[in-house]
Amino acid sequence: MRLLVAALLASLGAVSVAMEEDSRVWVEVSVFCQCCEPPWGKNETAIRPFFARYGIPVTGYRKEPRIVCAACSCPSPVRQLVRVPAGDVPRLRELLATSPNVGRVLPNKLP
Numbered sequence: 001m002r003l004l005v006a007a008l009l010a011s012l013g014a015v016s017v018a019m020e021e022d023s024r025v026w027v028e029v030s031v032f033c034q035c036c037e038p039p040w041g042k043n044e045t046a047i048r049p050f051f052a053r054y055g056i057p058v059t060g061y062r063k064e065p066r067i068v069c070a071a072c073s074c075p076s077p078v079r080q081l082v083r084v085p086a087g088d089v090p091r092l093r094e095l096l097a098t099s100p101n102v103g104r105v106l107p108n109k110l111p
Helices: 002-022 044-053 086-097
Strands: 024-028 060-065 078-085
Touching: 024 060, 024 086, 044 060, 044 078, 078 086
Parallel strands: none
Antiparallel strands: 024 078, 060 078
16 A cells, blocks of 8 residues: 555656646747847856846746847847746746847747
8 A cells, every 4th residue: 555655746746847847948048139248147057047046937948049140130130038937928028028128029939
């Protein structure tokens, strides 16, 4: 009987971890201006600490290439994405929208 209860509790723990992992989403945080500096500065290693200061844990970071023309008003050539808990996406968007020195239109989350 104890073995059955232990197995049941272990499986419930695995389910909650899987559900927590699935609740994370990739959100683009690119600065849509080639000459604008992001709110965390020029160093991309500062992205996690920047969001952590506002209580938003970043569990992943990636860059993706983007094709742009040479005009200065085009988006930056690299898409920057962070993986955050789905519940923190509205706060992340608000934080980025109110950051000074950032000319951007925030995109939707990636599927």
